[in-house]
Structure formats: C-alpha cells, structure tokens
Amino acid sequence: MKIKLSKKEYDYLLKHKKISSDMIAQESSIVVEFEEDYLIDLHDWVNDQLQVTGFDENYELNNEGKILDNLVDVLNV
Numbered sequence: 001m002k003i004k005l006s007k008k009e010y011d012y013l014l015k016h017k018k019i020s021s022d023m024i025a026q027e028s029s030i031v032v033e034f035e036e037d038y039l040i041d042l043h044d045w046v047n048d049q050l051q052v053t054g055f056d057e058n059y060e061l062n063n064e065g066k067i068l069d070n071l072v073d074v075l076n077v
Contacts, residue, residue, distance in 0.1 A: 001039060003074060005030045012067045016049075018042055043075040 005013070010030040013019045019032060034042065046068055054065025061069055 001036060001077065002031055002033050003039070003077070005032055005074060006070070008067050009071050009074065012064075012071070013042075018045065039075060039077065043072070046071045046075060 006029055010019070010032070050065060050068040050072060054061060054068045056062045056065075
C-alpha cells in the first residue's frame with residue numbers, strides 16, 4: 001500500500017528507524033510503499049509514541065506530537 005508522507009513525517013520515521021532512506025521523493029512529499037502487516041504495526045507504534053512523547057505539561061500537542069498526530073491520520077487506512 002502506498003502512503004504519501006510530508007517531509008517532516010518522513011524524517012521522523014527515518015530518525016526512529018521505522019523506514020529506510022531509499023524511498024521515492026516527489027516534490028514536498030514522499031511516497032512510501034508498506035506491506036499491510038507492517039502498516040498496522042507502524043500505526044500502533046505511532047499511537048504509542050504519541051501517548052508517550054506527544055504532549056506537553058498542559059496536555060497540548062508539542063512539536064513531536066503534531067507530527068505523530070498527522071501520522072496517525074495518514075496511516076489510518
């Protein structure tokens with residue numbers, strides 16, 4: 001399944017070693033192809049990361065949380 005990611009989303013997943021650096025870039029977004037099982041696992045991991053690192057002391061989304069929140073939506077297929 002092909003998923004379109006923003007550069008920030010791609011960089012975040014790359015930083016956490018959830019995708020490889022040989023994905024195809026198209027202008028300001030990146031198209032990544034995932035196996036369905038991996039996509040489900042990645043979605044679960046992103047949800048977990050959002051709960052652990054995505055909120056500040058006022059329970060508002062921090063910068064990392066904004067990226068993760070967008071990824072939850074993008075990966076929810």
